[in-house]
Amino acid sequence: MPRIELKNITKHILKEITLTVEDREILALVGPNGSGKTTILNIIAGLTDYKGEVFFDGRNMDKTPPHMRGVGYLFQDLALFPHLTVASNIAYGLKMQHYPEETITARVDDLMNALHIKKLRERYPQSLSGGEKQRVAIARAIAPFQKILLLDEPTSSLDAQTSKYLRIELCTLLKKLEITAILVMHDLLGAEEIADRIAILHKGAIEQISRPGDILFNPKTKMVSEFIGMPNILDCDDCRILSSGLIEVVSGNMTIVLPYEGNTIRKIAIPPHDIYISDTKPPGPALNRYRGTIAEIIPLRSMVRIRVDIDGNSLLTELSAEAFDEMNLDIGREVFVIIKLRRLRYVEEFEDSRE
Amino acid sequence: MSFKRLSILFSVAIFCLYAGLILSLLYFYKGPLFLEIILSERTLFSIRLSLFTATVATLISVFFAIPSAYALSRFRFPGRQLIDTILELPMIVSPVALGAVVLIFFNTPPGAFLQEKGVQFVFTIYGIFLAQFITTVGIAIRLIKAAMDEIPVRYEEVARTLGASPAKAFLTVTLSLSKRGIIAASILTWAKALGEFGATITIAGSMAMKTETIPIAIFMRLASADIEGTAVLVLILVGIGLGILYGVRFLTGRNVPV
Numbered sequence: 001m002p003r004i005e006l007k008n009i010t011k012h013i014l015k016e017i018t019l020t021v022e023d024r025e026i027l028a029l030v031g032p033n034g035s036g037k038t039t040i041l042n043i044i045a046g047l048t049d050y051k052g053e054v055f056f057d058g059r060n061m062d063k064t065p066p067h068m069r070g071v072g073y074l075f076q077d078l079a080l081f082p083h084l085t086v087a088s089n090i091a092y093g094l095k096m097q098h099y100p101e102e103t104i105t106a107r108v109d110d111l112m113n114a115l116h117i118k119k120l121r122e123r124y125p126q127s128l129s130g131g132e133k134q135r136v137a138i139a140r141a142i143a144p145f146q147k148i149l150l151l152d153e154p155t156s157s158l159d160a161q162t163s164k165y166l167r168i169e170l171c172t173l174l175k176k177l178e179i180t181a182i183l184v185m186h187d188l189l190g191a192e193e194i195a196d197r198i199a200i201l202h203k204g205a206i207e208q209i210s211r212p213g214d215i216l217f218n219p220k221t222k223m224v225s226e227f228i229g230m231p232n233i234l235d236c237d238d239c240r241i242l243s244s245g246l247i248e249v250v251s252g253n254m255t256i257v258l259p260y261e262g263n264t265i266r267k268i269a270i271p272p273h274d275i276y277i278s279d280t281k282p283p284g285p286a287l288n289r290y291r292g293t294i295a296e297i298i299p300l301r302s303m304v305r306i307r308v309d310i311d312g313n314s315l316l317t318e319l320s321a322e323a324f325d326e327m328n329l330d331i332g333r334e335v336f337v338i339i340k341l342r343r344l345r346y347v348e349e350f351e352d353s354r355e
Numbered sequence: 356m357s358f359k360r361l362s363i364l365f366s367v368a369i370f371c372l373y374a375g376l377i378l379s380l381l382y383f384y385k386g387p388l389f390l391e392i393i394l395s396e397r398t399l400f401s402i403r404l405s406l407f408t409a410t411v412a413t414l415i416s417v418f419f420a421i422p423s424a425y426a427l428s429r430f431r432f433p434g435r436q437l438i439d440t441i442l443e444l445p446m447i448v449s450p451v452a453l454g455a456v457v458l459i460f461f462n463t464p465p466g467a468f469l470q471e472k473g474v475q476f477v478f479t480i481y482g483i484f485l486a487q488f489i490t491t492v493g494i495a496i497r498l499i500k501a502a503m504d505e506i507p508v509r510y511e512e513v514a515r516t517l518g519a520s521p522a523k524a525f526l527t528v529t530l531s532l533s534k535r536g537i538i539a540a541s542i543l544t545w546a547k548a549l550g551e552f553g554a555t556i557t558i559a560g561s562m563a564m565k566t567e568t569i570p571i572a573i574f575m576r577l578a579s580a581d582i583e584g585t586a587v588l589v590l591i592l593v594g595i596g597l598g599i600l601y602g603v604r605f606l607t608g609r610n611v612p613v
Contacts, residue, residue, distance in 0.1 A: 045516050066515040067524075073516040079509040083531055092527075093517030144518055 002056045002070075002147045002180050004044060009052035011039055013204035017052070026174055026181045028191035031201035032227065037184040038076070040201075041150040044182065045071045056148070067096070072146035076153045076184075078137040080125035086136050087112070087121045093144035111139040114173060131162045138170065142177060149174070149181045155190065167193050188215065188228050200224050216269050230305075231269040232315045239265055253311030256339065257287055272305060275317040276338040279327050288339040294331050308337055377593055380586040392587040400564050401572040402591065408480065408568060409548035412487030413495075416548075417541050420495035425525060427496070428503040429511075442493040450490050454557025457485065482559030483566060487548040495544040502536020503529060539603050546599045550592065 004021040014036045021027045029037040042048040046066040054061045061069055072093075080089050087108055094104040112118040115135040125133060134154065142149055154170060155163035171194045174181050185191040191198050192212035199209040200223075207227075208220045217233055219225035238250040247260035249268060256268065282289060292310035304324040306317050315337065319327070329335065356364075392398055426432070427439060445453065460466040461477055476482040506529050514524035530537075552570035559566040561575055569592050576584040 047512050047515070065520075066512075067518050067520050069516075071516055073513070075509060075513060077509060079507065079513045081510060081513075081528060081532075092514070092519075096514070096518040096523060096527075140513075140517070 003058075004148065004180060004182070005053075005055040005058075006040070006043070007053040007055070009040070009043060009050055009054070011043060011048065011050040011052075012036065014039055014043075014050075015204045017204070017206060019199065019206065019209070021180055021182060023057075024178050024180055026171070026183065026194055026196045028183045028185050028195035028198045029201055030185050030188055030191050030198055030227075031207075033186075035201040036204040037201055038152055041073065041152055041182060041184060044148070045069065045073050045150055047073075070144075070146055070148065072141035072144070072149040074137050074141045074149070074151040074154055076156065078133050078157075080128075080133055080137055080140070082125055085122050085124055086117065086128070089125070089136055090139045090143050092140065093146075097144050099144075107143055107145075108139075111143055115139050115169070130157050130159075131166065134158060134166060138173075142173075142179065147179060149179050151181065151183045153184055153186060156186065163190070164193075170194060192216075200227060202227070217267050229271045229273065230316055231271050232275070234268045234270070234313060236265045236267060252313045254290065254313050270315070270339060272316045272318040274340040275315055276340070277306060277308070277317055277319060277327070277329070278336040278338065279329070279333075281336055282338055290337045290339075292335060292337050294329060294333050294335060297329070297331060308335060310337060377590075380590055383583045383586045385583060388583055389587055392584050393591070397563055397567070398572065398588065398591075401567050401569050401588075404480070404483070404566075405549055405568040405570075408483040408487060409545050409551075412484050412491060412548045413541055413545040415484065415488050416492040416495040416544050417499075417537070419492055420499050420540070420544075421530070421537065424496045424499035424503055425529065428500050429508065442496050445490045445493045450486075450551065450553030450555075451557055452553075453489055454486055454554035457489065457554070457558050477558060478560045478562065478566065480559070480566065483555050483568060486554035486558045487551045490551050490554050491544045491548050494547060495540055498540035498543060499533070499537055502533040502540065505536070506532045535606065538606055542599055542603045542606070546596050549595060549599075 003023045004019075006017055006019045009017040009019075013034065017036075017040065019040075029040060031037055039048070043050045044054060046061065046064060046069050056069070081092065084092065090108045090111055091104050094107055099107070109118075112121065115138060117132060117135045117139065120128065120132055120136065125136070128136065134157070138151075138154070141151075151170075155166050158166060167190055174194075183191065183194060185194075188198070192215075195212060197209060198212055198215050200207045200215060202223045208215060208224045210218070210220075215224065216228055216231060219228060234249075234251040234254070234256070236249045236251055240248040240250075241260055242248055242257070245260055246257050247265065249256045249258055249265055251268065258265070258268070290310045292308040292315070294306055295309045295314065296307035298305040298307075299321070302321055304319050304321055306319060306324075306329065308315050308317060317337065319329075423438075427435060458477065461470055470476065474481050476485050510528045510532065511521075511524040514528045515521070519527060550570055551568075552574065555566075555568060556571055556574070561567055561571045563575070567575065569588055573585055573588045573592070576588060
């Protein structure tokens with residue numbers, strides 16, 4: 001079973017990267033464009049030269065060519081072979097590795113069943129939808145019994161709903177296959193749903209590598225905090241379960257209502273762009289709506305960050321520069337703050353911080 | 356006149372030029388003489404020789420062109436630009452000059468040694484193979500490279516991660532996907548070889564019933580003022596050439612850039 005180790009890897013933007021992915025672990029590489037995420041995958045697959053060392057289970061792979069590394073790779077553009085049917089695409093790797101015909105047939109059938117693409121068997125890639133192509137490409141990448149799987153933006157080309165559905169399926173499949181996987185993802189939320197650990201990359205260096213919730217609630221550097229959208233982290237002082245699948249959380253003098261999923265809530269993360277500001281009292285029920293005072297205005301390129309004091313809590317919000325100009329806001333002005341209920345994220349607590 | 360009509364007019368004018376020239380051959384058409392020339396032993400030999408040598412030269416050209424085109428399409432290596440430029444040689448240098456270069460080479464010590472100890476090229480059928488090969492291989496590489504350039508390298512990378520060696524990835528993916536382009540390139544190479552004249556006459560000469568291909572036979576008949584015979588042979592060459600081009604379009608389902 002493969003444990004992947006990268007030691008002092010240097011290539012293009014990557015600078016002396018050292019990283020270990022444990023056996024059967026799912027690691028997500030997250031970061032802005034050009035941070036070196038895909039380069040790391042290419043290095044592990046052996047598709048590019050590099051300085052440094054790569055080990056699989058302690059075995060140095062630097063001189064091993066890609067076809068002998070046993071690494072499945074789901075490329076971002078999928079690159080399904082256009083001249084082969086779905087079944088032949090999936091069977092390709094097995095044929096290249098000279099598996100007996102009956103093994104090939106059984107494996108192809110198994111994977112088509114697992115990924116719900118059995119009806120596509122004789123179709124050609126050109127006639128498939130985005131989601132179908134994604135499933136076929138996943139099946140093809142893992143078909144030759146690979147024990148390492150690299151996935152470059154596995155759900156980026158799909159609509160939000162299909163993407164979420166496939167992420168859940170992918171997570172189940174990876175765990176079932178007992179495979180070591182490294183995913184490149186551009187959004188933290190998606191990565192959190194699949195990965196055991198998340199590494200945040202920036203300009204070729206790993207800024208932080210932690211378990212999913214830890215990144216959001218304990219960003220180690222300013223870059224990570226900026227990248228995840230500078231969320232407002234509120235401590236939960238008290239909780240009260242409401243009858244309608246909601247939970248009321250008290251943080252300082254604020255009372256916030258969240259969807260309740262049976263967890264013990266310790267902290268809440270609210271991204272600034274999920275907090276709206278209004279200079280007039282908004283209509284509708286008073287749920288998650290507060291009155292506050294502008295404490296700080298931070299103009300950025302196309303937006304303005306505004307810090308609002310609400311009953312002893314301080315919340316960072318975001319407004320587009322245009323909206324800010326129209327509203328004519330200033331420090332000390334009283335405003336109404338609305339927190340989007342559905343977008344609130346919270347963690348129960350981390351194992352190492354459990355009391 | 357609209358730009359669209361004007362541009363169409365230009366293409367129709369070019370068509371009329373070629374069609375008119377071909378039709379003018381029929382002015383000298385005399386039924387019985389036409390058949391007599393076609394069925395003459397000398398003409399039939401020329402047709403057979405042309406078809407055979409063009410086929411062999413094409414096979415050799417494509418055999419060399421496929422790996423060369425792949426290397427030029429996929430790899431960056433020292434001298435790549437130089438090789439790429441040299442491939443233009445048959446297009447910028449007259450075939451007669453190319454043939455002359457080959458003849459001169461055979462008069463140097465290594466060339467003479469090759470002729471004595473290896474294959475006798477000058478004034479033999481092997482000279483025709485060589486003449487057609489040197490004038491077509493560059494074009495074959497160009498056309499096949501263009502077909503391979505259209506196949507993304509990514510397919511080969513996928514194949515490599517699935518366990519295919521570089522050679523297997525090439526055979527099962529790139530070669531397979533550029534199959535139509537290679538067939539089209541082969542047919543056009545064959546047509547070019549069939550019509551080759553300058554280098555062939557320079558290296559292999561114009562010996563009747565020995566090295567007289569159709570283009571050489573046309574030249575010989577024209578030189579002896581045999582207009583009817585020339586017209587018949589030109590019609591045969593044009594007929595084969597057009598048939599081949601239609602074949603290409605039928606196989607590829609699109610217009611082939613030459």
